[in-house]
Amino acid sequence: MKILVLATGGTIASVETANGLLPGLNVQELRNYFSEQNNTRQHSDLTLDFHLLMNKDSTNMSPNDWVTISQAIERDYNNYDAFIVTHGTDTLGYTAAALSYMLQGVNKPIVLTGSQIPLSFHKTDAKRNVRDALTYCLEGQPGVVVVFDGKVIQGTRAVKIRTKSYDAFASVNHPYIAQIEGGHVTMTTSPAQTEETMQFNTTICPDIFLLKLFPGLKASFFEAIAKDYDGIIIESFGNGGLPFEDENILEQVGKLTEQGVSVVMTTQCLEEGENLLLYEVGQKVAQYPVILSGDMNTEAIVPKLMWVLGQTKDPIAVKRLFETPIGGDLSADWA
Numbered sequence: 001m002k003i004l005v006l007a008t009g010g011t012i013a014s015v016e017t018a019n020g021l022l023p024g025l026n027v028q029e030l031r032n033y034f035s036e037q038n039n040t041r042q043h044s045d046l047t048l049d050f051h052l053l054m055n056k057d058s059t060n061m062s063p064n065d066w067v068t069i070s071q072a073i074e075r076d077y078n079n080y081d082a083f084i085v086t087h088g089t090d091t092l093g094y095t096a097a098a099l100s101y102m103l104q105g106v107n108k109p110i111v112l113t114g115s116q117i118p119l120s121f122h123k124t125d126a127k128r129n130v131r132d133a134l135t136y137c138l139e140g141q142p143g144v145v146v147v148f149d150g151k152v153i154q155g156t157r158a159v160k161i162r163t164k165s166y167d168a169f170a171s172v173n174h175p176y177i178a179q180i181e182g183g184h185v186t187m188t189t190s191p192a193q194t195e196e197t198m199q200f201n202t203t204i205c206p207d208i209f210l211l212k213l214f215p216g217l218k219a220s221f222f223e224a225i226a227k228d229y230d231g232i233i234i235e236s237f238g239n240g241g242l243p244f245e246d247e248n249i250l251e252q253v254g255k256l257t258e259q260g261v262s263v264v265m266t267t268q269c270l271e272e273g274e275n276l277l278l279y280e281v282g283q284k285v286a287q288y289p290v291i292l293s294g295d296m297n298t299e300a301i302v303p304k305l306m307w308v309l310g311q312t313k314d315p316i317a318v319k320r321l322f323e324t325p326i327g328g329d330l331s332a333d334w335a
């Protein structure tokens with residue numbers, strides 16, 4: 001099996017500097033570390049090629065970097081059986097979801113991994129994650145996934161829930177795809193794929209805003225939104241809703257929809273998704289043509305809205321496409 005490793009930086013590739021950890025491993029160093037881990041696996045029938053796409057802390061990643069990674073996979077798609085993207089953990093969930101939208105219907109494994117401690121350190125989670133990523137590729141399961149700390153997570157469902165522990169990622173609102181222990185993969189379910197054939201589409205519109213609602217948010221905040229943004233995601237409370245008594249946020253959001261801004265409603269709660277129709281505070285919002293996000297996670301909602309707005313600016317078409325499940329991002333209960 002031929003695997004292309006696309007390196008993008010992150011802690012996994014970091015070295016200590018006077019200014020803190022900084023991605024700095026070169027291709028040869030990366031190759032050596034990967035080969036070591038490949039040799040410690042029971043089966044080493046893998047050919048590995050490396051391409052250093054960028055060396056960034058993932059905090060510095062932007063939507064253009066998602067496009068760069070997707071295009072690198074597209075360019076070499078027919079030359080390899082699987083792809084591993086090494087990536088910083090801080091925004092890995094966003095990139096994994098973005099690749100799930102840009103590279104639909106893939107028939108090869110596309111695996112994102114990283115680590116909490118650099119690969120070059122003696123005590124590190126990176127070696128295990130590299131080994132597990134290689135092992136998972138051999139399964140040949142098509143689709144975009146995250147492999148981290150022995151867990152395989154659907155690309156649209158990976159959320160970083162811990163800043164320091166090895167156990168940094170959870171599969172939120174979706175079953176784990178597989179567990180990897182001692183070089184053995186136990187599959188729970190296959191990665192969800194929506195398209196039957198490959199569809200590479202990297203057109204995005206990054207002009208969106210993400211707002212976390214808090215008690216006391218001023219309605220005047222919304223006045224400038226329509227000028228600069230095509231879409232806004234509102235993380236409201238619990239099952240969902242907007243305040244309308246002291247500060248009339250509801251009215252402002254209604255105005256945005258009238259101005260053609262795509263408004264996505266989601267929740268700050270990590271698990272179980274929104275149910276906007278449950279309370280009066282939510283039903284009033286649902287009178288406007290807002291977009292519902294069901295049990296999607298913010299890490300997927302952000303790139304999905306950018307990607308959907310890249311396909312169409314017609315508000316009705318945006319709502320329809322956004323509310324359609326892609327790559328397992330939305331459970332059947334909401335679809």
Ligand SMILES: NC(=O)C[C@H](N)C(=O)O
Nearest residue numbers: 010011057058088089090
């Ligand atoms: N563990 C990590 O990779 C964190 C790092 N700051 C990054 O996201 O690039």
